[in-house]
Amino acid sequence: MALQNIRIVIVEDDNLIRDGFALLINSTYGYTIVNAYNNCEDAIKHLPEDAPDVVLMDIELPGMNGIEGIEKIKRLRPKTNIIVVTVYDNDSLVFQALCAGAGGYLTKNMQPARLLEAIKDIQEGGAPMSTNIARMVVSSFQKNRNSPLTARETEVLELLSKGKSYSTIAEEIFVDKETVRTHIKNIYWKLEVHSKAEAIEKALKHKLI
Amino acid sequence: MALQNIRIVIVEDDNLIRDGFALLINSTYGYTIVNAYNNCEDAIKHLPEDAPDVVLMDIELPGMNGIEGIEKIKRLRPKTNIIVVTVYDNDSLVFQALCAGAGGYLTKNMQPARLLEAIKDIQEGGAPMSTNIARMVVSSFQKNRNSPLTARETEVLELLSKGKSYSTIAEEIFVDKETVRTHIKNIYWKLEVHSKAEAIEKALKHKLI
DNA sequence: AGAAAATCACCCATTTTGAGGGACTCCGGC
DNA sequence: GCCGGAGTCCCTCAAAATGGGTGATTTTCT
Numbered sequence: 001m002a003l004q005n006i007r008i009v010i011v012e013d014d015n016l017i018r019d020g021f022a023l024l025i026n027s028t029y030g031y032t033i034v035n036a037y038n039n040c041e042d043a044i045k046h047l048p049e050d051a052p053d054v055v056l057m058d059i060e061l062p063g064m065n066g067i068e069g070i071e072k073i074k075r076l077r078p079k080t081n082i083i084v085v086t087v088y089d090n091d092s093l094v095f096q097a098l099c100a101g102a103g104g105y106l107t108k109n110m111q112p113a114r115l116l117e118a119i120k121d122i123q124e125g126g127a128p129m130s131t132n133i134a135r136m137v138v139s140s141f142q143k144n145r146n147s148p149l150t151a152r153e154t155e156v157l158e159l160l161s162k163g164k165s166y167s168t169i170a171e172e173i174f175v176d177k178e179t180v181r182t183h184i185k186n187i188y189w190k191l192e193v194h195s196k197a198e199a200i201e202k203a204l205k206h207k208l209i
Numbered sequence: 210m211a212l213q214n215i216r217i218v219i220v221e222d223d224n225l226i227r228d229g230f231a232l233l234i235n236s237t238y239g240y241t242i243v244n245a246y247n248n249c250e251d252a253i254k255h256l257p258e259d260a261p262d263v264v265l266m267d268i269e270l271p272g273m274n275g276i277e278g279i280e281k282i283k284r285l286r287p288k289t290n291i292i293v294v295t296v297y298d299n300d301s302l303v304f305q306a307l308c309a310g311a312g313g314y315l316t317k318n319m320q321p322a323r324l325l326e327a328i329k330d331i332q333e334g335g336a337p338m339s340t341n342i343a344r345m346v347v348s349s350f351q352k353n354r355n356s357p358l359t360a361r362e363t364e365v366l367e368l369l370s371k372g373k374s375y376s377t378i379a380e381e382i383f384v385d386k387e388t389v390r391t392h393i394k395n396i397y398w399k400l401e402v403h404s405k406a407e408a409i410e411k412a413l414k415h416k417l418i
Numbered sequence: 419a420g421a422a423a424a425t426c427a428c429c430c431a432t433t434t435t436g437a438g439g440g441a442c443t444c445c446g447g448c
Numbered sequence: 449g450c451c452g453g454a455g456t457c458c459c460t461c462a463a464a465a466t467g468g469g470t471g472a473t474t475t476t477c478t
Contacts, residue, residue, distance in 0.1 A: 078354060098351065099351060099352065103344075121340060127347035129343065129347075131334060131335030131336070135334055137346055137347070138307055138313075138336035139336075141304060141308050141346075143308065145283065160372065161370075161371075161372060162370075162406060162409055163405040163406040163409040164406045165466090166465070175424085175425070175426085176425075176426055177426095182426080183424080183425095185468080185469095188468095195372075196466080197371060197372040201372075361454075361455065374433080375434070384455085384456070385458085387456085388457060390436090391455085392456095394438095404435085405435080
């Protein structure tokens with residue numbers, strides 16, 4: 001079988017970490033660091049020549065940050081697999097990175113060997129994540145189990161959040177428009193809001209829908 | 210250090226698979242199968258006595274299906290960790306299961322040892338997933354990179370999808386209401402729709418927002 | 419039996435929406 | 449230097465949607 005050599009680019013501003021990763025990866029058969037940068041701008045400039053299969057991307061960087069970097073790289077070479085490697089594990093950054101196009105997310109407290117596994121995993125169609133990141137991602141799907149809203153109210157609010165009008169909602173759940181109005185009035189009262197936008201905002205924030 | 214014995218319940222209607230899992234797990238130190246059922250109803254009935262830390266749940270089951278089962282179990286014992294183990298890997302089922310409260314999702318083509326890893330992982334705050342499932346989950350965050358909409362139009366549509374009115378959107382992005390109206394007219398033209406609800410529906414479907 | 423949930427009704431004023439026109443900048447690519 | 453896309457703003461019009469108030473009946477579950 002032909003050797004499939006995985007071409008890897010590192011973007012990381014800490015020299016020690018960058019060189020450490022490079023050494024580890026280069027000394028592994030089948031993995032090659034084609035280049036290592038300390039900022040996104042340079043990495044993007046050399047993207048055509050480097051032609052990486054995988055980019056290991058830090059988030060906090062001088063100049064363009066990692067999130068923007070991910071976006072630009074994915075726009076220029078959509079097939080590039082990007083794994084974020086960072087110390088940050090707060091919700092906002094993780095979801096921003098994934099939305100921008102990251103295919104994996106590791107926090108720097110991993111064992112070095114995990115890095116190699118992750119590269120292999122993402123090349124095989126996986127999405128390598130540190131345990132805490134995976135949990136955050138999965139949790140993001142789950143609703144609040146202590147919603148003040150009834151099942152029907154939740155259903156109505158969900159349809160409302162899809163931009164549907166009272167009349168459309170009424171048709172879809174086979175009740176009168178007046179009933180929908182009553183449900184919405186009760187929703188507003190329970191959520192202590194006075195408009196559709198406020199209700200949706202609060203519902204999303206508390207994961208009621 | 211005190212032995213931490215993980216209490217596990219299996220819900221799986223295939224006798225062969227169920228007994229296989231049970232044998233594997235019971236023969237591993239620190240893991241105990243407290244009970245194994247071939248349907249959700251029985252598992253839920255015995256939930257208080259079984260007091261499982263982890264439930265391994267199949268999806269296709271006689272009677273109540275796995276999704277409903279997950280919901281009920283999480284409602285009764287929210288701290289129970291549920292791992293779905295199934296042959297199905299289509300988007301809809303995966304997201305339904307995660308929304309219902311599953312904390313992990315494995316497809317049955319795994320190596321048996323993966324099951325033990327997964328149980329350990331979920332007990333330690335992770336979210337074990339098969340590679341293809343992880344990729345599906347991560348992909349669900351990513352937007353279509355070939356949107357027909359401009360950046361501004363996307364921004365407007367995003368705000369519209371949060372239930373905001375033209376005037377509110379105008380205020381938030383510091384332009385005139387008339388400008389918002391123009392953007393929305395262009396959005397409708399590009400998406401070939403004639404209302405807010407249709408636009409949002411189409412945008413969500415094609416992951417434009 | 420009582421409470422919570424779900425259903426429908428009617429009033430009113432205001433805001434929002436969708437569709438049709440037209441017009442003016444600013445900027446990047448050719 | 450010109451063209452076109454993107455973004456901005458303006459006007460009119462009629463229909464639809466929204467939010468608030470008040471009240472009432474039925475169903476469901478405990």
